[in-house]
Each structure stands twice: as C-alpha cells, then as structure tokens.
Amino acid sequence: MVVRKRNWLTHAILIILIVAILFPVVWVVSTSLRRDNAAFSSKLFSSRMSLQNYKDLLFPEDNVLRLLSDIESITTNSRPYDEKPVEFLVEKFDKDIEALKVYSKESKELISVVDNEYETIKSYLSENSDKLIQTVVEQVNKLNEKINIEKSDNNQLIGVAIISLLEEGRINEKDVQELSLGFDYKDYEDVYVEELKTKLDNIESLKRQLQEDQAKLNQIKKELDFYQEEYTRLSLIIDNSIIPQFESFNKTLQVAYDLLNTPSNQIMAVVSEKDAVENFEEVYSIVKNMFGINLSKERKAVVDKMYENMTKVKMLWDNFTLKNSANYADFISLINQFNLKALKQVRESYNLLKNFAEIEREYLKLSNEYILFANKIGSKNQDLEELTRKYLEEEGKYLPAKAYIMSLLLKDDIESFINKVEKYTLPKDINKLYLAVKILSRNVNDFLGYVSDDSLKKDVRSSIRKLDWVATLNDFSKKYEKFAKDVKVFIDEFDKYVSSIESTGKAAIYSSKNGVKVRIAALLQLFTKVQSEYPANIASSMSIASKAAADLVDQFPVNDLDKSFKNVDKKLFRFDQIWKQKQKYYLWRWIFNSVIVAGIVAIITTIVNALAAYPFSRMRFRGRKYGIMSLLLIQMFPAIMYMIALYGFLSFIGRYIPSIGLNTLGGLIFVYLGNIAFNMYLIKGFYDTIPSSLEEAAMIDGATRWQTFWRIVIPLASPILSVVVILTFMGTFNEFVLAKIILQDVEKYTYAVGLWTFSSGPFETEWGLFSAAALVGMLPMVILFLSMQKYLVGGLTKGSVKG
Numbered sequence: 001m002v003v004r005k006r007n008w009l010t011h012a013i014l015i016i017l018i019v020a021i022l023f024p025v026v027w028v029v030s031t032s033l034r035r036d037n038a039a040f041s042s043k044l045f046s047s048r049m050s051l052q053n054y055k056d057l058l059f060p061e062d063n064v065l066r067l068l069s070d071i072e073s074i075t076t077n078s079r080p081y082d083e084k085p086v087e088f089l090v091e092k093f094d095k096d097i098e099a100l101k102v103y104s105k106e107s108k109e110l111i112s113v114v115d116n117e118y119e120t121i122k123s124y125l126s127e128n129s130d131k132l133i134q135t136v137v138e139q140v141n142k143l144n145e146k147i148n149i150e151k152s153d154n155n156q157l158i159g160v161a162i163i164s165l166l167e168e169g170r171i172n173e174k175d176v177q178e179l180s181l182g183f184d185y186k187d188y189e190d191v192y193v194e195e196l197k198t199k200l201d202n203i204e205s206l207k208r209q210l211q212e213d214q215a216k217l218n219q220i221k222k223e224l225d226f227y228q229e230e231y232t233r234l235s236l237i238i239d240n241s242i243i244p245q246f247e248s249f250n251k252t253l254q255v256a257y258d259l260l261n262t263p264s265n266q267i268m269a270v271v272s273e274k275d276a277v278e279n280f281e282e283v284y285s286i287v288k289n290m291f292g293i294n295l296s297k298e299r300k301a302v303v304d305k306m307y308e309n310m311t312k313v314k315m316l317w318d319n320f321t322l323k324n325s326a327n328y329a330d331f332i333s334l335i336n337q338f339n340l341k342a343l344k345q346v347r348e349s350y351n352l353l354k355n356f357a358e359i360e361r362e363y364l365k366l367s368n369e370y371i372l373f374a375n376k377i378g379s380k381n382q383d384l385e386e387l388t389r390k391y392l393e394e395e396g397k398y399l400p401a402k403a404y405i406m407s408l409l410l411k412d413d414i415e416s417f418i419n420k421v422e423k424y425t426l427p428k429d430i431n432k433l434y435l436a437v438k439i440l441s442r443n444v445n446d447f448l449g450y451v452s453d454d455s456l457k458k459d460v461r462s463s464i465r466k467l468d469w470v471a472t473l474n475d476f477s478k479k480y481e482k483f484a485k486d487v488k489v490f491i492d493e494f495d496k497y498v499s500s501i502e503s504t505g506k507a508a509i510y511s512s513k514n515g516v517k518v519r520i521a522a523l524l525q526l527f528t529k530v531q532s533e534y535p536a537n538i539a540s541s542m543s544i545a546s547k548a549a550a551d552l553v554d555q556f557p558v559n560d561l562d563k564s565f566k567n568v569d570k571k572l573f574r575f576d577q578i579w580k581q582k583q584k585y586y587l588w589r590w591i592f593n594s595v596i597v598a599g600i601v602a603i604i605t606t607i608v609n610a611l612a613a614y615p616f617s618r619m620r621f622r623g624r625k626y627g628i629m630s631l632l633l634i635q636m637f638p639a640i641m642y643m644i645a646l647y648g649f650l651s652f653i654g655r656y657i658p659s660i661g662l663n664t665l666g667g668l669i670f671v672y673l674g675n676i677a678f679n680m681y682l683i684k685g686f687y688d689t690i691p692s693s694l695e696e697a698a699m700i701d702g703a704t705r706w707q708t709f710w711r712i713v714i715p716l717a718s719p720i721l722s723v724v725v726i727l728t729f730m731g732t733f734n735e736f737v738l739a740k741i742i743l744q745d746v747e748k749y750t751y752a753v754g755l756w757t758f759s760s761g762p763f764e765t766e767w768g769l770f771s772a773a774a775l776v777g778m779l780p781m782v783i784l785f786l787s788m789q790k791y792l793v794g795g796l797t798k799g800s801v802k803g
Contacts (some may be wrong), residue, residue: 032771035573036547048550048569052577053772057587064103065581067096068527075505075520077512089509097502103578104495110571111487117564117571118480122427124561129426135557136433136467137418140440143463144414146456147447149407152400159188161401164196170446175409196398199391206384210377217373224370227363234356238299242349246302252338253309259331260316273323276332279339280317284310286346293357303353403450410447413440427477434474437467469555476548480568483541490538497526534579546572586747587773590754595780597665597750598732601672602725609679610721614709616680617687618695628684631677640737646671647741663744671742672732679724686720687713722788730781751777 032053034046055061062070074081074093081089125132152158162185165171176185291307293300322328417440424433444464448457500522508518549568556565615621616628647662650671654661660670694716695708703711714721736752743749746757755777758770 028771028774031767032775034768036550047553048573050573052573053768054776056582057585057769057772057776060582060585061577062099063578063580063582064100065527065530065579067099067103068523068530071096071501071505072519072523072527075508075512075523076517077509086509086513089513090506093505093509097498097505100498104491104498107487107491107575107578110575111484111491114480114568114571114575115484117568118484120564121561121568124564125427125430126425128558128560129424132426132557133421133424133433136421136437136470139463139466139557140414140418143444143460144411146459146463147407147410149400149404149451151404154401155183156188156191157398157401158405159183159185160192160196161398161405163189163192164395164398165402165405167197170406171409178412179405179408195394196391199387199394203384203387203391206380206387210380210384213373213377213380217370217377220366220370220373224363224366227359227366230359231356231363234352234359237352238356242345242352243299243302245345246306246349249338249342250302250305250309252334253306253313256331256334256338257309257313257316259327259334260313260320262327273332276335276339277317279343280310280314280335283339283342283346284314286350290346290350290353293353294361295353295357399450399452403447403452406447406450410443413443430470430474430477434470437470440464441467466557469552469557472548472551472555476545476552479541479548480545483538483545486537486541490534493529494526497522497529501526530579531581535581539576539580542572542576546576585769585773586749586754587776589747590749590751591777591780593665593748594733594751594777597669597672598729598780600669601732602728604669604673605676605679605728606721606724608673609676609683609724610714610717612676613680613683613687614713616684618692628677628681632681634677643738643741646738650742662742663748665743665748668739668742668750671738672735675728675731679728683717683720683724686717690716726785726788729784733781 030045033049033051035048035050035052036046071093073079074089074096077089081092084092162171162176162179166173166176287303287307287310290303293303295303320328417436421433421436426433441464444460448460451457451460501520504520504522508520511518546569549565549572552565553562553569556562616624650660650662650667654664654667658664660666690713694712698708698712699705733750734752735750736756739750739753740756743753746754749757755770755773758766758773
C-alpha cells in the first residue's frame with residue numbers, strides 16, 4: 001500500500017492565497033451593509049448593519065426634502081410637471097402633502113419610542129446605580145493592582161527622580177510631602193544638576209540657537225529665492241534677446257570693417273559724416289564699459305567680440321583717407337544704421353548686464369552663506385542628537401524611580417477617585433463621573449510615560465479603556481437631551497408650515513397654470529429650514545447620540561440595556577433617513593445604458609466576426625495569410641491613442657446624424673464596434689476545426705455557400721460565438737475611459753462612469769454606497785456568464801486547436 005505524503009506547505013500556501021483572494025470580496029460585501037463609515041473605521045465588520053445603501057440606490061425614498069422640491073415644481077408649473085393637467089397637479093400636490101404629514105407622524109412616533117427607551121435607560125441606571133458604580137470601582141481596583149512598581153534601594157535615584165519630576169511640573173511639593181520618603185530629596189540637588197540639569201540646559205540652549213539659526217536661514221532662503229527669481233528672469237532676457245542682438249551687431253561690424261579694408265577710388269561720392277562719428281564713439285564707450293562686467297564665459301565672449309570688432313573699425317576709420325569714395329559712403333550709411341539700432345539697445349543692455357552682474361554676485365554670496373548656515377545647523381543638529389542621546393541614557397537610570405514615584409501618586413489618585421465616585425448616583429452624576437474618569441485617565445497616561453515595560457503599558461491601557469463607556473454614556477445623555485428638546489420644536493414648526501402650504505398650494509397651482517407663477521413663501525422658508533437648520537442643529541446632536549448608543553452596546557459593562565441601545569440607534573437612523581438631504585442616483589439607468597450598449601456591441605461584433613472569419617477559414621484569396629495578422633497588429637494599439645481622432649469624428653458626424661454624435665449612446669456603440677480583429681481570429685480558429693467535408697456534402701446535395709454557412713457552420717460554431725458574446729459584453733460593460741470622454745450627461749452615463757461618481761466629490765468617503773453599487777452592477781455580467789458558462793471552456797479550447 002502506497003502512503004501519500006501530505007504536503008502541508010502547499011496546503012498552507014493555498015489557504016493563504018484563498019484568504020487573500022476572498023478578502024476584498026468579503027470587505028466589499030461587509031462595507032455595502034454597514035451603516036457607519038468604513039472610511040473611518042478599522043473594523044472589518046460592524047454591529048450597525050443595514051440594507052439602506054441598497055434601498056437608496058435601487059428604490060430611493062421620496063423623503064421630506066425631495067417632497068418639498070416636488071411640491072415646488074408642482075406649484076410653479078415647472079419641469080417635469082409643466083405639461084401636466086391641473087387635475088393631475090392637484091392630485092399629486094395632495095399626495096405629497098399627505099406624505100409630509102405621514103412623515104411628521106412617523107417622526108413623532110420614532111421620537112416617542114426613543115424617549116421611552118431613554119427613560120428605560122435612565123430608570124435602569126437609577127435602579128442599578130450602586131452596581132454600576134461598584135463596577136467602576138472594581139475595574140479601578142484591578143488597575144491599581146497592575147501598577148505595582150518595585151522601589152529602588154538607592155535613595156539617590158529616588159531623590160534625583162523627584163527633583164526631575166518637580167522641574168518637569170509633573171508633581172508639586174504637596175505630592176512629595178505625601179510620599180513620606182524618610183529622607184530629604186534636596187540632598188541630591190547637586191547630583192541632579194551635575195547629571196541631568198546641566199545636560200538639559202545645554203540641550204535647551206542648543207535648541208534656542210538652532211531656532212535662531214533656522215530663522216536666519218529662512219530669511220536667507222527668502223532673499224535667495226528673490227535673487228534666484230531675478231537671476232533666472234534676467235538670464236532669459238540676456239540669452240534670448242541681448243546675446244542674439246549683439247551677435248547681429250558683430251556681423252554688421254564685420255561688414256563695415258570689410259568695406260573700409262577694401263577701399264576703391266574708382267567711383268567718387270559726396271559723404272556726410274554728421275553725427276556718425278559721435279554716435280559711434282558713444283556706442284563704443286558703452287561697449288568698452290561692458291568689457292569690464294563679470295559675465296559667464298559664453299556671454300562674455302560675445303560682448304568681447306563686439307568690443308574687439310568696434311575697436312578694429314574705429315582704428316581703421318581714424319586712419320582712413322579716401323573719404324570721398326563710394327565705399328566710404330556705403331560704410332557711413334551702414335554705420336548710421338548700426339548707430340540707430342545699437343545706441344538704445346547698448347544703453348539698456350549695459351544697465352541690465354550691470355544689474356545682472358550685481359544680482360549674480362549677491363546670489364552667489366547668499367548661496368555660500370546659505371550653505372554655510374545649513375552646514376552649521378546640520379552640525380548643531382548632530383550635536384543636539386548626541387546631547388539628547390547622552391541625556392536620555394543618563395535619564396534612563398532614573399526612569400524606574402520616576403515610574404515608582406508616579407505609581408505611588410497614581411495609587412493615591414485611585415484611592416481619592418474611589419472615595420469620590422462611591423458617593424455618586426447615576427444618572428444624575430454621570431457628568432461628574434465622566435470628569436473623574438477623564439482626570440484618572442490623564443494621570444494614568446502621565447504614569448505610563450515613565451514605564452518601559454510594554455506588556456505593563458498594554459495591560460494598563462486595556463484596563464482604563466474598559467471605563468470608556470462612562471464618556472460614551474455622558475455624550476449619549478447630553479446629545480440626546482439636546483436633540484429631544486430641539487427636535488420637538490422643529491417638528492411642531494414643520495407642521496405649521498405644512499398647514500400653510502396646504503392652504504395656499506392649490507391656488508398657486510391654478511395661478512401658475514394661468515401664466516402667473518406664485519412661489520409660496522412658507523414653502524421656501526420650510527425648504528431652507530429643513531435643508532440648513534436640520535443638519536446644523538438636529539442631525540449633529542442626533543448622529544452623536546446614535547453613534548454613542550451603538551458603541552454602548554459593546555462598551556456598557558452589563559448586557560441588560562443592549563436591546564434599548566440598539567433600538568435607539570435603529571430609530572434615530574430611520575429618523576435621519578426621513579429628513580436628511582440625499583443625492584439623486586441613476587444606478588438603474590446607468591446599468592440599463594450599459595446593458596443596451598454592451599448587448600448591441602456584443603451582438604453586432606459577433607455577427608460581423610462570424611461573417612468575416614468564414615472567408616479566412618474556408619476561402620483562398622490573395623492577402624488571406626497576412627490580412628488577419630495585419631488587423632491583429634492594428635488592434636494591438638490601445639484605443640486611447642486615436643481618441644482625439646474619434647472625438648473629432650463624432651463631433652463632426654454628430655452635426656449631421658445626431659444619434660451617433662458626442663454624448664450619445666449611439667456614438668459610444670459606434671466607437672466600440674472597432675474591436676473585431678481578436679474575436680475574428682478566435683472564430684476563424686474554431687471554424688478550422690469544423691470538417692469542410694460537411695459543407696462539401698451539403699453543396700453536392702444542392703446547397704449554396706450561404707446555406708452551408710448558415711445551416712451547418714453557424715450551428716456547429718455556437719460555442720465560440722457564445723464565448724465572443726460573453727467576452728465582448730464583459731469588456732464593453734466595464735469600459736471606462738472612452739465612455740467618460742464621450743458621455744457628458746449624467747443620465748447617459750454607463751455603469752462604469754456612473755460608479756466613478758461615487759469615488760469623487762462629496763461622496764468620496766461614502767464607501768458603503770460605492771460597494772453596494774459595485775455589487776449591484778455585477779448582476780448583469782454574472783447572469784450572462786452563468787447562463788452561457790457551459791459554452792465558455794469548450795469554445796475557448798476548441799478555438800485554440802489548429803486545423
């Protein structure tokens with residue numbers, strides 16, 4: 001008998017992979033059902049589960065704000081009621097008013113139920129006050145047992161630790177007196193100064209120096225940024241304007257020099273040198289001054305070249321004798337043009353270059369200063385790190401002693417806490433109990449700051465967290481009482497507004513139908529009240545109370561009130577759904593659009609591919625071998641590469657055929673139909689597996705080529721055609737980029753584009769709605785896949801066999 005050896009490593013890897021693969025699915029399902037915001041929760045599962053996300057997406061409720069908006073449209077004869085008859089509007093108005101009254105009644109009933117539950121909670125707290133207080137005391141006593149720190153036998157350690165704590169402000173003289181040390185801690189002040197105080201003062205002094213240096217460095221950086229900006233700006237002007245102009249001047253000077261250097265007296269001319277010499281001398285003087293400006297090598301070469309050229313021209317000019325020749329006339333004409341252009345340009349360039357040189361000099365100076373200061377600060381930071389390290393090492397010797405002292409004081413605080421809270425009565429003194437627990441928690445955190453034992457820290461924090469229910473119960477009581485007080489006034493005012501709207505609404509409808517639109521003042525005021533006052537005054541308190549009630553289900557030390565807390569949370573959640581403002585979603589429309597687009601594309605693509613693949617499989621023609629390969633090669637390029645061309649084409653054709661233009665599902669279908677080459681190749685491979693003898697036999701019996709294709713090949717190829725339908729439908733259904741570019745109207749969005757709206761804007765943290773929409777959107781593909789699954793594997797494998 002052969003015994004198989006089990007490979008536990010393989011099993012472990014498979015289990016890990018399954019968990020990793022299924023985790024996103026579990027998270028999406030869990031998030032779609034939770035009422036709290038998964039974006040701000042570290043828990044995978046929540047106790048506050050609901051189908052509300054699915055209701056909002058699939059069966060949205062016309063809550064108060066939507067009804068008020070609907071009544072506004074009815075009474076002003078606005079869309080979508082502008083073409084409805086008066087009788088219909090009156091009937092719809094009555095229904096909406098009745099729905100508002102029903103919501104008001106339901107809200108009062110919800111508040112009544114929650115009030116009763118709140119009274120039940122208060123009664124329970126009153127009846128079991130001693131028990132609950134005792135629970136707090138027991139928990140604090142357990143905490144007290146965990147904070148036993150061993151006392152050091154070295155009085156010096158304790159004395160120095162006390163002085164250090166006094167300097168830090170953690171304790172005071174009264175606390176020291178209560179410790180009953182048995183020795184005078186002041187005897188160790190010299191030790192404290194030598195081992196800790198001096199080092200700490202050095203650290204503080206170095207920190208102050210670093211702050212001053214950093215402030216100076218920031219000031220240098222600010223000035224450096226200014227000079228750098230000016231340096232960059234002037235560099236662009238010099239390189240893009242001045243240098244090219246000077247190079248042009250150099251060419252002109254070279255031409256002028258050549259005219260003088262090759263004189264001719266064959267043709268005589270009358271020449272006037274008026275202003276030419278003076279202007280040239282002025283330009284020459286300015287360029288000569290430029291010669292001394294400190295510039296970069298490339299820039300200076302251009303300026304020096306101009307100075308050199310002008311010097312050559314000037315020397316030749318001064319010694320030139322044939323001043324009545326035609327060459328000299330041409331020279332003077334050229335020099336006058338040169339002077340005209342160069343004089344102003346050279347003046348401005350000189351000032352700019354001079355300014356640039358100063359800025360460059362200051363910039364370099366500040367850069368060096370900045371580097372020096374940065375290095376200085378870096379060095380001081382290293383010194384600070386070293387001093388801090390030495391201080392912490394020295395202080396580490398005293399941490400156990402500090403922890404011991406803080407534990408003694410914490411024990412005294414715990415004893416004082418117990419003596420104080422034992423006198424409290426719930427629910428009357430819940431705020432006092434909350435303040436006492438808050439102070440105790442702060443003292444516990446101060447103690448833990450000196451504890452190095454991580455396990456002790458964890459145990460102590462775990463113990464103190466068991467008192468979190470006190471703060472949560474305090475928040476619940478305060479916020480619910482405020483909510484209950486405000487909401488009753490709010491609903492009473494709401495009823496008055498509804499009565500006013502009901503009395504004037506029908507008259508407004510008749511008036512609007514007759515051409516005189518009347519906007520009901522009470523309706524406008526009520527809409528503003530619900531839209532702004534409710535979230536500001538009512539919902540803020542209610543949401544905190546509801547969340548606190550849900551938290552108390554887990555935190556409250558006994559389970560007797562779990563039902564009441566859950567009921568409060570549930571009823572307040574329902575109350576919020578009635579009154580809160582909700583975004584309008586078009587999920588059904590988006591899914592319908594995607595199903596229509598993907599379905600039409602899948603059917604047309606399959607038909608075209610079935611017809612196009614047949615000649616490549618059965619017929620012999622020139623280009624058959626490389627034709628389909630060429631199509632495959634073209635399809636290798638992503639569609640986004642030619643999106644501009646598609647966009648322009650749809651924009652153009654939409655002017656003449658609007659149904660396939662931009663922002664239309666027809667245009668999107670048209671774009672998607674370009675994806676045929678791969679599916680054609682797939683179907684062609686399947687056709688190759690069908691024996692051609694079947695078609696030959698049919699043709700012998702009198703069938704035409706079309707009949708053999710339609711009656712023999714197509715039925716036999718149904719598996720691969722089903723595969724193409726599935727793959728095309730899934731790919732089109734999930735496509736986002738092209739649909740996002742082509743479609744603009746929200747009602748025309750496909751599912752993928754619509755789902756994107758849940759991840760942007762004010763709803764980017766509403767992961768529950770996003771997850772629910774993602775799961776609902778899976779249904780069409782799941783249904784299609786399951787209904788045609790039997791064809792998928794067979795079609796793919798058969799199509800891959802070479803015939």
